Amino acid sequence: MEDFQEDIDKCLATLAKGGLILYPTDTVWGIGCDATNKEAVAKIYSLKQREDSKKMIVLMASEREILKYATQIDMSVFDYLDATTKPTTVIYEDVIGLAENILGEDSSVAIRLCQDVFCKTLIKRFRKPIVSTSANISGSNTPKFYFEIEKEIRTGVDYIVNYRQDDTLPKEPSSVIKWGNNGDITVIR
Numbered sequence: 001m002e003d004f005q006e007d008i009d010k011c012l013a014t015l016a017k018g019g020l021i022l023y024p025t026d027t028v029w030g031i032g033c034d035a036t037n038k039e040a041v042a043k044i045y046s047l048k049q050r051e052d053s054k055k056m057i058v059l060m061a062s063e064r065e066i067l068k069y070a071t072q073i074d075m076s077v078f079d080y081l082d083a084t085t086k087p088t089t090v091i092y093e094d095v096i097g098l099a100e101n102i103l104g105e106d107s108s109v110a111i112r113l114c115q116d117v118f119c120k121t122l123i124k125r126f127r128k129p130i131v132s133t134s135a136n137i138s139g140s141n142t143p144k145f146y147f148e149i150e151k152e153i154r155t156g157v158d159y160i161v162n163y164r165q166d167d168t169l170p171k172e173p174s175s176v177i178k179w180g181n182n183g184d185i186t187v188i189r
Helices: 005-016 038-048 063-069 076-083 117-126 151-156
Strands: 021-023 030-032 057-060 088-092 109-113 130-134 175-179 185-187
Touching: 005 021, 005 117, 021 117, 030 038, 038 130, 038 151, 057 063, 057 117, 063 109, 076 088, 117 130
Parallel strands: 057 109, 088 175
Antiparallel strands: 021 030, 030 130, 057 130, 088 109, 175 185
C-alpha cells in the first residue's frame, strides 16, 4: 500500500472544516475542497483570483457517485469512459446536490472519475465529491509539478499533501467533453 495515510487523514480533517487542500491528482496538482460546500468553493475562486462564472471540475470515485448527482444521464457515457485511456472530464447536465456556485447556469458540472490511487482513496474516505482545479492563479500557466506551484497558492491553502511532491513524471490536464442527456458528445478540449 502507498504511504499516504497521514496525508489522507489531514486532508479529511481539512475538508470537513471547509478548508482547502493542495494535492496531486491523476492529471496535474490541484486545489481542492468539499464540492458540496458553497463557502469552500468560494474560497477557491478567491485564491485563484478567478471569476466564478468559470466553473471547476469535480472528482468522484465511482459511477455510482455520478448517478447520485446527475439526475438525467445517458448510461452509454460509462462505456465511453471505459474505452478511453486519457483522463477524461465529462460535463453532465441536470446535476443536483453540489454547491450551487460550482454549477453552470444550466445546472451542469464537469465531473471526472478519478483513477489515481491517492485521490480515489481520499474521495471514498470523505464520502463526498471533491473540487479539483489547477493549482495556479487564473491566467497563469498550469504547473506540471509541485515545485512549479506559485507561493501565493501554497500559502493560501489549509493543507499541502506531501505525497508525490517530488514526482517529475509529466502529467497533462484531462480531455473535456460535454455529454448531452440524449447522448450527443461535444469535445471541449
